[in-house]
Amino acid sequence: MAKHHSINYLELPARDLEATKGFFSAVFGWQFQDYGPNYSCFLDAGIDGGFFRAEADFNTQRGSPLLVIYSADLEATEASVVAKGGEIVKPVFSFPGGRRFHFTDPSGNEFAVWSE
Template sequence: MASSGKDGRIDYIEFNVTDIARARSFYGNTFGWSFTDYGADYCEFSDGNLKGGFANAGDVKPGGGPLVIFFADDLADTLKRVEKAGGKIVKPIFNFPGGRRFHFTDLEGYELAVWSDR
């Protein structure tokens, strides 16, 4: 498999929000971001350099915090490496429009994700 040049890099950030329209308004008016809607529960944003998303994915944790998403050329291999290093898989590989991903917690308990378009 040819390398994408993005393997292992932070590629996307998701904010879990209670109100996508309110988040769009705040970040659009404050920072001039552009948006693409993917249904009622998801909106992608672009700051002109990095893309991310607003997800209505359940309860927002006190203190908030975005979901940092890494890219992987080989998703299954990356999952194995996460587990071998002591990470805990909290959402196994699943499909979504545009690719597949999984979520894990690192040794400090931070939830992170890895995605691939392959």
């Protein structure tokens, strides 16, 4: 059940919806439910949400929020991101509490992956 006043759903743009779905499925194991040709809901991703077909993308240089994904094995996840067509835009670096890297997906959106 949804919690009152909590962040409940996240919608993200995707220039190439099929490639984006394939990437997140292959790298992170996300499942998808399509709702027509221009929208797909992601499942088992830690938050409910979906990708909608759009010519836009997001990144932190333009002031967009950063979506951060957790990994128990940062190096293996980084290798998978690269192998499946993601681009590393900030190599692994340390921060208080852990380490992370930033990448762009096939639609050009910037995400980060962190680990303790």
